[in-house]
Amino acid sequence: MSFRDFTDIVGPIVLPIKGKRYTLPTLTIEQGIHLHKVMNPESEESMTDPEFYAFLLGAAFDEMTADAVSPEVIARAAFVALADWQSGRPAAELIWEQGIDPKALQAAVEVAEALTSKATAEAAKTPSPAPTNTTKSRKK
Numbered sequence: 808m809s810f811r812d813f814t815d816i817v818g819p820i821v822l823p824i825k826g827k828r829y830t831l832p833t834l835t836i837e838q839g840i841h842l843h844k845v846m847n848p849e850s851e852e853s854m855t856d857p858e859f860y861a862f863l864l865g866a867a868f869d870e871m872t873a874d875a876v877s878p879e880v881i882a883r884a885a886f887v888a889l890a891d892w893q894s895g896r897p898a899a900e901l902i903w904e905q906g907i908d909p910k911a912l913q914a915a916v917e918v919a920e921a922l923t924s925k926a927t928a929e930a931a932k933t934p935s936p937a938p939t940n941t942t943k944s945r946k947k
Contacts (some may be wrong), residue, residue, distance in 0.1 A: 817896055822867075822884055822903065824876055831888050832865035839892060856882075863888040882909075 820831040834842065839909045845850045854862060863885045871881050886907055891899035902911070 820887060820891060820896075821901060822887065823933050824871070824880060824884075825874070827870075827874065829864075829867040829870055829884070831863070831867055831884070831891075832889075834863075836860070842889075842892070860885045863892075 822829045822831065841852070844850045845854050845859075860881055864871070864881070866882070866890045868881065871884070879911055883902065883906055887903045890902045
C-alpha cells in the first residue's frame with residue numbers, strides 16, 4: 808500500500824460564507840509554538856482578539872473584513888482554525904456546524920482563570936529554600 812500525500816487527506820479548510828469560499832491557512836510549527844505560548848495562562852505573551860483572528864485566519868481575515876462578514880462569523884471561523892490545530896478536523900467541523908456552546912466556553916474561561924489564580928497564589932506561598940553552606944569542614 809502506498810501512502811497518499813497528506814494534503815490529499817487533510818487539505819486546507821475552506822469555509823463557505825455568503826456564497827464565497829474562504830481558505831484558511833495551515834499553521835506552521837513556529838506559529839503553533841507561538842499560539843501555545845499565547846494560550847498558556849502562565850505566559851507573558853498575549854494577543855488582542857483582532858490579532859488572534861488575523862493570526863489564525865491569515866489572508867482570509869482580511870478578505871472577510873473587506874467583505875463585511877459579521878464579527879460573530881469571523882470569530883467562529885477563527886475557532887474552527889483553532890479547533891483544527893488543537894483537536895483535528897472532526898472538532899473543527901463540529902464547531903463550524905454547531906458553534907461553541909457559550910456555557911462551555913464560559914466554563915473553560917473560568918477554569919483557566921482559576922488555574923492562573925491558583926498558580927499565582929501557590930507561587931506567592933512557596934518559601935525560598937534556606938541557604939545552605941556547601942563547604943563543610945570535616946570533624947576531627
